[in-house]
Amino acid sequence: MQAERLAQVVMSALEEVKAQNVRLLDVRGVSTFTDFMIIATGRSDRQVRALADKVVMEAKKQGVMPLGVEGKAQAEWILIDLADVVVHAMQPATRDFYKLEKLWADAECLLAGAE
Numbered sequence: 001m002q003a004e005r006l007a008q009v010v011m012s013a014l015e016e017v018k019a020q021n022v023r024l025l026d027v028r029g030v031s032t033f034t035d036f037m038i039i040a041t042g043r044s045d046r047q048v049r050a051l052a053d054k055v056v057m058e059a060k061k062q063g064v065m066p067l068g069v070e071g072k073a074q075a076e077w078i079l080i081d082l083a084d085v086v087v088h089a090m091q092p093a094t095r096d097f098y099k100l101e102k103l104w105a106d107a108e109c110l111l112a113g114a115e
Contacts, residue, residue: 003035003084006064010085013058014040017050019089025107035084037107039100041092045075051089052078
């Protein structure tokens with residue numbers, strides 16, 4: 001599956017489970033390990049888990065098996081590695097602390113969802 005199509009699948013999955021403040025970053029020009037990075041916020045550990053579960057389920061439906069899923073136990077920050085797309089589902093305080101958008105400021109933001 002092409003990276004652009006997989007990113008759209010992930011974005012749709014996140015929208016379905018009401019992710020907040022979603023950012024789609026094109027990191028092809030600044031990274032060698034992935035093409036797109038998606039950052040999304042969930043209001044609680046339960047919602048962050050739901051975001052991750054939905055992303056994994058929809059990726060599998062498309063024939064894409066995650067290379068790894070990290071952080072599910074605490075669900076403050078769950079990372080889903082889909083190779084060409086890396087997804088960060090985070091609680092608000094964790095996202096504010098790590099400021100991934102600032103870290104990847106050189107990447108083009110293709111979509112910025114509502115706060």
